[in-house]
Amino acid sequence: MRSSLELKTVLDSLYAVRSQEHLANDPLSFCHRYADPRDQEIAGLIASSFAYGNVKIIKKNLAWIFDRMGDSPRRFVERLEPEQGSRLFAGFKHRFNDARDLCALLFACRTMLEQAGSVEGWLLQFHVQGEEDLTGTLSGFSEAVKSLDFTPVFGAATPPADSYFPFFFPSPASGSACKRLCMYLRWMVRPADGIDLGIWKGIRPDQLVIPVDAHIQRICRLLGFTARKQADWRMAREITAALRELDPADPVKYDFSICHLGISEGCDGKDHLKCVACPIAGLCPVGSP
Structure with a gap:
């Protein structure tokens, strides 16, 4: 050493x-397509969620998603109807996640915006400023997302057994490294430096993992x-x-x-x-x- x-x-x-x-x-590059922080936080959650596997395939599949969402991911999510999403993203596949999982992710984003005005605002419900890091924050956030009512997407409140939607939201409570969620938070929270965006102010950079x-x-x-x-x-x-x-x-x-x-x-x-x-x-x- x-x-x-x-x-x-x-x-x-x-x-x-x-x-x-x-x-x-890097998947973060998709956030830099947009100037509006409201679009960046939505693009970031989508891009980080699919940031697993071969980087070329990640970029290809993310480009396919964002091309279909138009010039404002936030506006797309706000107007999203699950049936419309099912048709628009039909045939999508990223390793073991499919179009249903993508639509559920977008539906979760829409719910967060409706309830709190932003993904950050929704996540901050579970954040304790005095904590050394984000162990409790991520545990609460992930469990709350997975507890949403997904009936409009799946026809039932919870995802079916063959859905890998819960894979998007692992929890430190189960021991997971939560790589993709930690990456998303780094993008949003770290000071803007030409790479990371620094658009969230409710979490301190020293709390990131x-x-x-x-x-x-x-x-x-x-x-x-x-x-x-x-x-x-x-x-x-x-x-x-x-x-x-x-x-x-x-x-x-x-x-x-x-x-x-x-x-x-x-x-x-x-x-x-x-x-x-x-x-x-x-x-x-x-x-x-």
Whole structure:
């Protein structure tokens, strides 16, 4: 494990050189299509919900969704009728989520807007400002979304057994790392920096928890931020605690640049040839001499 000062210096440099090319290779890029924050928060929840699997397929399927929603995701959701959505998105498939799950997600967004005026306002019902992080917030939010009445979509209050809609809303209470929800919150909450949007003000950046995908799991283990092997909520909190030592006010600022070492730069923790140009090679045991 290198010194905290050395880690901070290298990771701050990595943060400083994150690029628009990286953004273009990220689901977050779909939020940047829209100038209105009200559209961005809806686009963000949709984009993050489907941000699993191969990035090329993610981008292809998200483009298909947003092309059908027109120039304002919020206006589309506000006017959404489930039968209309079923016809418009017929045949949609993203791995194990289908058109019904997509329509249920959009219906949940519509319900949040009707009840609270925004997704942020609806989520803040479950947020406690004094909490160290978002463990309780996400647990309450996810359970409340899954408890909505989905009769207009499914013909019954709860999704049928063959629906994977609940997959969109995992909970820390079950031990899940909640990668996609943590990513969504990072997009919304972190200060606007050309990548993240900073449009939500009710949650502090220091309360965010890092989204643990396969790249964060692997690279943060190599950097010594965690010794855990299971990508769960405990790992996410452990990595976040280590990053909080480097930047107490904004620990998750490093997420985008670290994960794109894998997503965009091809780091797999094995190919030493990629280590030659890697900015963290001197910190990582794979790339160290």
